[in-house]
Amino acid sequence: LAWQICLKFRDYGLLAKPTHGNKIRFAPPLVITEAQIQDCLAIIEKALNDFK
Numbered sequence: 001l002a003w004q005i006c007l008k009f010r011d012y013g014l015l016a017k018p019t020h021g022n023k024i025r026f027a028p029p030l031v032i033t034e035a036q037i038q039d040c041l042a043i044i045e046k047a048l049n050d051f052k
Helices: 001-012 032-051
Strands: 018-019 023-025
Touching: 001 018, 001 023, 001 032
Parallel strands: none
Antiparallel strands: 018 023
């Protein structure tokens, strides 16, 4: 499932990597704005809702 979720993240513009089976790894930039964090959270929410 982690792989399918990461593909959905990618479709929405967020890169992540499935690791160790069911875990997802994020690698945010060292410098990130609050707005960028909110954008990432919105993408995560949207992608996860696709699996409901």
